[in-house]
Amino acid sequence: MIHPPIPAKQSDSSLSKYPEHSATNPLSVHAMTVAYHQKPVLWDIDYDAPLGSLIAIVGPNGAGKTTFMKACLEIIPVASGTIEFWGAPYAKGRARIGYVPQRESVDWDFPISALEVVTMGRYGKLGWFRRVKKEDRDLAFKFLDDVGLADFASRQINQLSGGQQQRVFLARALAQEAELYFMDEPFAGVDAATERAIIEILQKLKNHGKTVICVHHDLTTVPEYFDNVMLLNTRVIAAGSVKEVFTQENLKKTYGGKLTLLDEVSEAIAKAKGS
């Protein structure tokens, strides 16, 4: 049974006048341009994230992948363009959005335990001045357990391995109990076991109807892990289902002559299509 889309209030959505953007999509980006020091990093981005899918953002270094995420989340300002979540501006959708930043973005020598980091995922629901309660901590512990780190709850975060730190960040995002997740390279610098654990969690999120958008570096795993892909290099080169747009031609357009991995990738694509 198909539910009729919940019509967004006219006052909320400025994108409703564009037929290509649907208010049921968790994320709609229209004509987004971002510049650093007057130099455009992202140029005229149009994008719609389909509901309930695992989406990879791929592109060469400096293509603006992280910038795209941060601009969507209003961490950095956009020069122009409109970004909407479920047909409403960011402020209205924020409680339904989870975020996993790059691991290098924080100081891991900070005096805080793994459990406390995960508990931070609950802060947004608590609001100003409210103290962290036992329920919050219990819930945080559950999510820490979900990523396989229950034994490490009271460890200072510096005593965790890179893969474990990445999982702590993932658990913190899970604790946000969101419907749309932004993850900036969740597989960067993790070992094979952690990579498997993380992808299992992402699949589980997807099966529960959540949408996950990941900046991803390993082109060979795109067909295996994701069902949607956005090829980005300052502009959107192509976006859509992996089967349709993750092609040699599009990859060449995205990476130019720099792609030495191309053969490996085409092998991976062939394997995924064959199965």
Add this chain to the structure above:
Amino acid sequence: MNDAAQSLTDVSFQMPSLHEVIKVLTLQAGYNSALVIGGTTMLGLAAGIVGTFTLLRKRALMSDALAHCSLPGLVLAFIFSFFLNLNEKNIYVLLLGASLSGIIGVYLIDQLVRHTRVKEDAAIGVVLSVFFGAGISLLSIVQSLNTGRAGGINHFIYGQTAAMNQHDAVLTLIVTLLTLVAAILLLKEFRLVCFDSEFATVQGWNVQRIDLIMMLLVIVTTMIGLQAVGIILIIALIVIPPTAARFWSEKFDRITIISGSFGALSCYFGATLSTLFPRMPAGSVIVLTAGLFFVISFLFAPERGVFATSMRFLHLRTRISIDHFLRSIFEQIELKFGAKEDSYELSKTEVNSAAPKQFFLRKLVFILLAKNKFLTKNNNDYILTVKGFKRAYELTRNHRLWEEYLTQYGDIATSHVDYSADMVEHVLSHEIVKQIEDSLRAKGKIPRALPQSLHPLRET
């Protein structure tokens, strides 16, 4: 000779009696000294707490910039008061001027970093020194005004704790209470923004507002501290206590409390000392006391202190050396005699090649081997005891298990490899250990002489 004359001519320190010391320490040496000591202690408490937040927000030097940049505003406020015939020592007017120019300085630093390619440290250096230079130049104008009271403003540079009056003490009390209330109410928010401000933004927190509250606390604490410890040294009260406290705990809230206590204690002892030795400038005594807390912390803190970490390192090195020694001995025995459980006489070359080369480590290893009864000495010959043999066997077995595990399960093993070889059973499931043992045994790498080693060894 009267007191005033004496204090002018007497340049030697006079040792106070024990009675005097106790009187000052318990705030019974008169109203004035109690006021100064109490007020400064509160200042230290506030600075220690605020300092924790700014240090963990990586903005510790902001307080330094703020203090230095406050000088021109302070002097201008003094000059204006003089020309408007106000009381030029009115503390509110002076601190208002100081705060304004301090804030302008910090704002300029922020703008420089944001809109140019100047990095933060350079921006702080540029703005701080220019403002301070301007302040010093303005001071010369004050001196030429001939108010006869220019000294009243001079002491803001180095601080004059003893000048604290009832007014100042009340102001300090208010600031301290404000800091305490903010720290209690906003601990969660401060922790979040200090750790991951971008995540806080995504969650919908107004990070600018939280930063602003933090900055306001820094401003009021710095301004209150100017008079007591001076522009140049106030940074010490903001930075040293939390840096010292960081050595003692891995918890944000505990570090805040410890830092507050260090700050309060530094000021308490510092102010006391300068009451007992009136010729010692209080600001520097306070900073030196805080420095002492830092040195103690960094040397002797139980987890992160230099002493503890080097002890841990030495312990680890000794343990590894002992393990290497036993394993190397075992392998030589295995080659010559097979691995039969027994005690073995060891040749000099065997012992020498297995023991570490460094003199001190070598001594330590032999002492511990003897203490554990792994090795005994018969005349000049070393004997590996049965107990030593068992330990060597166990170590070798575990070591080989790990090696085999890594070659078999290398792709998923990386998260386990940093465990010591001793812990193979604790880390891997018994099934995996059994599986690896079987494969090792098939390759003849687990000595057949001791098949019972899978279970606790029998005493022979």
